[in-house]
Amino acid sequence: MASAPFDLGPVTGRVDREGRLTEADSALLRLQEEAGSSLGAPLALPQVAAVARSAIKLGVPLARSVVAASSDRDLDLWVRAVPDAEGASLTIEGWKARPAAPPRLTLVTNESLDVEERVARPLSFTTDGELKIKRIDEELALMIGVAPADAIGQPLTRHFLLVDNGDGAMPLLMALVSRADFSGQSAQLRGQDRESLVTLKGLALRTAGDRFDGYEIEIDRPAEMDSSPFAVLDPALDEALRSPLDRIIAAAERIVDRSEGPLRSDYAAYAGDIAAAGRHLLSVIRTMSEQEAAKGDAEVDLASTAAEAVQLVEEAAEKRSVKVELVGADGPLPAAGESRGVVQILVNLLANAVRHSPASGTVAVILEQRGAQAAVTVADEGPGIAEADQERIFERYERADDSKGGIGLGLAISRRLARSMGGDIELQSEPGEGARFTLLLPSA
Incomplete structure (x- = not known):
């Protein structure tokens, strides 16, 4: 059925700085009530509310196309939000109706949501x-x-x-x-x-x-029994995750490029962080679903990939007052490998180092040339790893201790990725003296 236009013209409303709908023309109020809310309550149309919230947060007018759901159909709307001291004024135009879309993620059952429980069960x-x-x-x-x-x-x-x-x-x-x-x-x-x-x-x-x-x-489960030893993500769930992540990355990159108008530099930098995190998450999904294997026939600059990995863990490090320092990153360090795979490995090593570091500790990321190999070492000041555990923790579902965080797949995936690129991950540690995980790749 073709979309049918409403003969409404512009519809206006207002939200306060807490996201409550304080003023609304009848058409907007009707949508609010169909969503189970009312005037004076939080705006219950997520897509419209997101535009208003972003405009208020960024302090600039925003306008974009959104899809909102009424009781029996979907509505294509053009929403413009103009922020002010009290909140934001809304102008909604377009109002084209179409049949309601089926649920986007009906494939996500309780079982597929609980990935950790499913993959850990013997x-x-x-x-x-x-x-x-x-x-x-x-x-x-x-x-x-x-x-x-x-x-x-x-x-x-x-x-x-x-x-x-x-x-x-x-x-x-x-x-x-x-x-x-x-x-x-x-x-x-x-x-x-x-x-x-x-x-x-x-x-x-x-x-x-x-x-x-x-x-x-x-x-x-021996490795020989697994047709896809690291495929811990259901292919259907993988497909459902990729599309919204692609859109998040694209939207963040538009903000970085300031294609929707002038923007403060700190907001653009924040959008850059979102885009980088989204690209990293996509690389994790590809690895977990075995849709894309790392290749060792390309060249990667370990200095730039290490800097990107540090950027992705900075927030977690700041929360623990852990300082992450790059050492030896004055120039490029070329190696044979695939950049997204290298970032994934380093993010995992850094996240582990931050998690196990004492408050106000330091994690060093050391880049160096070792003969025919390029090396990146992540060194922490944590409790260290006993010699008896130093091979075990590279096995799937194994962890060095019972601390919260992770299900024991990160190091196993990281070593597999490193070896697929012709390299490896080495560990040096003594109890009480921290740990040094080194990614080694062939020099380019």
Whole structure:
């Protein structure tokens, strides 16, 4: 259905500095009421309110096209907001109606929103007392090449070939004798090569009468089992996130270019931060969804990418009173690599360093040439990392401690990105003496 114009002419209104609708012509008031609000209450049309809020914050008139929803249709509007001491005056024109659009993010279910919980959950299955499968995760069933319903009732040894630990011992069979828990049982997936070894860990189940009732068994996910080892973002959610991020970046860049009129330099700089953060988030999404792999056949200036990474973590550092210093960035430091991947790695290393630094501490970003390699080291004054943990923290879902922040993917993704560009990440640390993470790339 073609959009139909309203014969309204300009509609006016006012909002105060807190975003409340204080004056409104009848058409605007009707939209406010259909949105469940009223005169004197906050303006309940998000797109219109955003224009007014930006005009008030920036102190300049703004005008743009927006889409607002009425009770039964969408409205294409042209909104102009002129700020003053009390708030902003609104003039709304256009008023073209069109059928209401379907929900933009119906694909975002509770499951897809809770990405952290979903990716952290191990694969598992349940057996009865005779080690026959009673329940199996759908993803695990697909990995072993069987429909979940067909796996029910089959012995676990139909799909898992138990392997001894080198001295003839098999933890599962030893635990079965005493009906106890077990861990560290190696097994090979039937029909696959020996490189498909997994590790089983079982919790003994008991009935109300304390009779042995089988095992709840979890398996570690080896890299060989994952067709996309770091694809922790659902492709549909990835697609839904990209479009609004693209628009945010484009809008921020227009502000930086002052294409909508004169603007104070500090506001333009703030918009530059928004654009840089948006581009970084897009690179993270691409990596998590495996839509774009880093390549090592391009040239990147580590000095400029390090400066961009520092800019992206400055706010977090300021909140903790942590100072971030660039050392050796007087000139370019060329390396073979992909710039967005390098920024992603450095932002992750810097964010970790800031999070683990003491208040009023310093994080140093040191650039240097090391023979045939270019290096960027992020050094902090935090608690350091024990030698026993220095390889573990590069594995997925592993963290150095129980502090808040992250789910244990950042370092794993960062090392994979570095190696895909022909480089690596090294760690030097002693407990109590901070940590030094170094990104090494081939010199260009």
